[in-house]
Amino acid sequence: MNDYLRTRRRLLLDMHIPDWDDRFLADYEPAELARLAREAGVEGALIYCKSHLGLNYWPSPVGGIHRAASARDLVAEAKSRFEAEGISVGAYHSVIFDNWAADNHPEWRVVPATREAGYDWTVLGHRYGTLCPNHRGYQEYEEQQISALLDRYDFDVLWIDMAFWTAVCVCDACEARYRQEFGVPIPRVIDWSSVEWTRFQSARERWLAEFVAELVAAAKSGRPALAVTHNLAPGLRDWSRGQRAEDAAVDDFAAGDLYGGFDEQVFVIALMRGLRPGVLTEFMTTRTRDLFTHTSTKTEHEMTTQVLIAVAADSAFLFIDAVEPSGRLNQGVYQRMGRAFAAALPFEGELGGEDITDVAVYYSDDSRIDEADDGSPVGAVHAGGSRHQDAVMGAVRVLRRAHIPFSVVTRLDNARLARFPVLLVPDARRLSRADIDALRAYVAAGGRLYASGRTSLLLSDGTALADFALADVFGCHAIASEEGSTVSLRPETDTLRAAAFPELTVPVGRRQPAPARPGPTLGLPRIAADDSTRVLSRLSLPFGYPSDGTRAGRDFASIHSSPPWEHTAHPAIVAADYGAGRSVYSIAPIEAEGGPQHDETLVALLVGELGLAPRVTAVGHPDVWITAFHQPDRSRMLVSALRLAEDPPEGSVPVTIRARPPRGTTVVGVRDVESGEPLSWRWDDLVVVIPAAVELFAMVAIELSAEDPSAS
Ligand SMILES: [Zn+2]
Structure with a gap:
């Protein structure tokens, strides 16, 4: 080295x-x-x-x-x-x-x-x-x-x-x-x-x-x-x-x-x-x-x-x-x-x-495309970003603000996805057969998968599929594509209703009137669910959908926006059991939307439906980002809390770190790394709870020892 x-x-x-x-x-x-x-x-x-x-x-x-x-x-x-x-x-x-x-x-x-x-x-x-x-x-x-x-x-x-x-x-x-x-x-x-x-x-x-x-x-x-x-x-x-x-x-x-x-x-x-x-x-x-x-x-x-x-x-x-x-x-x-x-x-x-990460976000090189370019001469296109990358960054932002430590994986990890109890595949619009097989095997073996948008509708070799390659895993089938610019998701469960509150629906997309050409369409799949699949949210459509609305057409219900009007029975977010695992599929990449309703909906799906229980997390200000490492050679866990704020903080914010020690170990002490001073801590069931105050950055060492076998 x-x-x-x-x-x-x-x-x-x-x-x-x-x-x-x-x-x-x-x-x-x-x-x-x-x-x-x-x-x-x-x-x-x-x-x-x-x-x-x-x-x-x-x-x-x-x-x-x-x-x-x-x-x-x-x-x-x-x-x-x-x-x-x-x-x-x-x-x-x-x-x-x-x-x-x-x-x-x-x-x-x-x-x-x-x-x-x-x-x-x-x-x-x-x-x-x-x-x-x-x-x-x-x-x-x-x-x-x-x-x-x-x-x-x-x-x-x-x-x-x-x-x-x-x-x-x-x-x-x-x-x-x-x-x-x-x-x-x-x-x-x-x-x-x-x-x-x-x-x-x-x-x-x-x-x-x-x-x-x-x-x-x-x-x-x-x-x-x-x-x-x-x-x-x-x-x-x-x-x-x-x-x-x-x-x-x-x-x-x-x-x-x-x-x-x-x-x-x-x-x-x-x-x-x-x-x-x-x-x-x-x-x-x-x-x-x-x-x-x-x-x-x-x-x-x-x-x-x-x-x-x-x-x-x-x-x-x-x-x-x-x-x-x-x-x-x-x-x-x-x-x-x-x-x-x-x-x-x-x-x-x-x-x-x-x-110490219990959830991973799947980044797909092949999905860095925009199907809106299809049919354009190659010399006329200046490629920009992609909806997949927007969705990945959105997922990262939601996890970071929810104090959920995460990893990012690629197809190089296809054989090692089982390390993560929960996996997010945000709008992965173009996957190889091997990627799809790996995702299916992950769920079959007990993995918990969240996927969104057009995931598994297009293969890397150019094969466009009429239905999801992962339809069996998602418990639903693609039956059409949304041609409008905005729809709404109407929660069917108490947790998702609470995430949408005070609204009754969660909006997706927005009107983007364009002078010379039709505005972009959502292109989200419309789906039909299998009998055994649970529907967590359904599709609501604006008046006159899918038209963007015109004066002559008299086909809108509010002149600037497109509020939900028709409450259809079409599923929008579904949960299904597959093999030893489970999936949640959302027609919309809610992680890419960036609103509080969307963020809370995603967290509710990960925690409530997929059982995500991070070994290390925190309660506190959303600006505080949490990371955690296990250092077996030093018999400790290291937890960092960093405030990601545009301006220097004035004063500190309270952050309560919650950490579950590795199996076979117990906590013997907690220290602030910078000062070396011991910190107060307590047990809450099997979780150690550490109240801390973070001005900009704090690093906490949770000292471990082997559990006393005579105690059990
Ligand atoms: Zn050349």
């Missing part, structure tokens, strides 16, 4: 600086940068060897060399200065994005399908020259550069950035490879329910994964101690980039740069821990508000909270800081960064152990 992977406080010194002006990087002074980093508490740093400009900061045998590095080896200088400050150093290397190669080898460039619509567009736009990984010459160029870099310097880590498709590429190399593999040209129309299109998308994903695997192999050849990773973040974007989260399987550790706020960070760390278990994950984000602002530093509170999210989730944390064009850094930023990192110090030696 190398040093970098053991560090928790990390820095990426972002240096995407061109060299067409002599003043650029004229003041670059690695000794000064390394000193600032050490003073900020940085333990591990990634330094730029090649930026998106394709300019190397070392005498690479191929490719461009930054003019500031023509007489100096800036990589050697930075590496030795950082190491002299006691900081472990990794190499950052950009692929695909390489302006030098795009200028000097135009034949390697991506040819975006948008060209056929009359213009060129690649991810991030016109400042960047991007290359096609299907060009053998380009692959060899990268492999040569990476091998020479790692021959010349002894790095702990190689960090590969930007290994994704910047467009649907229709260059000669891609066309030739596709024709060679399938005997047909690249399809030009998106259609997720066709074999032609899905086969092409699978090919893009495979080609990219092979490109990355070749780079990793070149890097590791003869260097067994080197750890290699490639940025996970594009695997969380839309399908067009062709990267999958599951591609992290080739990495020695999972790492990704994200900019989406606290819930996204909580989600991504949980995802990365699942993808590469047993090795510290690396959550990266800018110290600025985002990548597109250079001088907009986050508040100390936000930086501190982000660092503490990583602490609470047992991840490393990395700040990205971009040097000024002159090569200088902002000293004040490093002082702020230092204070944020200092908040982690009392806890770092305490971390580790096994996650």
Whole structure:
């Protein structure tokens, strides 16, 4: 194991600086940068060897060399200065994005399908020259550069950035490879329910994964101690980039740069821990508000909270800081960064152990699609998010606010789902047969499944199904698709009525009048339930449904909104027993809606219908996020409580932690980790109850001992 992977406080010194002006990087002074980093508490740093400009900061045998590095080896200088400050150093290397190669080898460039619509567009736009990984010459160029870099310097880590498709590429190399593999040209129309299109998308994903695997192999050849990773973040974007989260399987550790706020960070760390278990994950984000602002530093509170999210989730944390064009850094930023990192110090030696999570959220790479694109020319579509990703993030938010610790799983966990008593599959719109078999086997063996929306109606190979592949598990069948823009769910049980209160129904979707085309339809399945299935909620429809309503049609009941009017007998949420397990299926991904009625309905379903009983949870303010780990080697459970609030809290909030010790152990004491002081606690049946007060962050150690056999 190398040093970098053991560090928790990390820095990426972002240096995407061109060299067409002599003043650029004229003041670059690695000794000064390394000193600032050490003073900020940085333990591990990634330094730029090649930026998106394709300019190397070392005498690479191929490719461009930054003019500031023509007489100096800036990589050697930075590496030795950082190491002299006691900081472990990794190499950052950009692929695909390489302006030098795009200028000097135009034949390697991506040819975006948008060209056929009359213009060129690649991810991030016109400042960047991007290359096609299907060009053998380009692959060899990268492999040569990476091998020479790692021959010349002894790095702990190689960090590969930007290994994704910047467009649907229709260059000669891609066309030739596709024709060679399938005997047909690249399809030009998106259609997720066709074999032609899905086969092409699978090919893009495979080609990219092979490109990355070749780079990793070149890097590791003869260097067994080197750890290699490639940025996970594009695997969380839309399908067009062709990267999958599951591609992290080739990495020695999972790492990704994200900019989406606290819930996204909580989600991504949980995802990365699942993808590469047993090795510290690396959550990266800018110290600025985002990548597109250079001088907009986050508040100390936000930086501190982000660092503490990583602490609470047992991840490393990395700040990205971009040097000024002159090569200088902002000293004040490093002082702020230092204070944020200092908040982690009392806890770092305490971390580790096994996650105590009793529910997992299923993240499906294949479901990152939007069927609304079907029929569109590929050059005309700029893919955005997906309803699956919205639903996953919504589920994470609900669980976090309900103080229910959770894990995130992918198809890589298909054989290990039984670890979790409850599993959420939020609107997984496109699954493989193997995924579906794994979900069915999970329930058959006693698992408790919540699924929503269009889950299991479309197969990854483009087969559109008339009924759910999981109809037997759900205890219901799809019989139609909702063509309106909004419907309501009408609870049939006391618990769900209480969750909807004071309303009698829970709304789903909203009117989105659009000028030039029909507004989006819900596309939710309409279902019929089996006789043995319990109906928990039924469907109510607005007046004039499915019309969105017009003046001439006189087909609405309230001019702005679409209140429920017709209370149908169609089931909307159902519960069924299957094998040794149980399922709850909701036609609507209520987790994606974000309202209090929806959140309470989901929690009521998980707890009331599926029997979710977290071993660790809490009662308290919804901003407080709870994580828990079992550390058998230290005979204790570690519970963290972090307030995720936009502004610094004034005063503390009461939080009552409730924890069930592992079987065969009992609680002998409870301590506040930071102060070492004992905390009061009591038993409530088999649960230990710990009243605590949380200002920003608290970590509690629940000390365990083996139960006294004579006592039982
Ligand atoms: Zn290509």
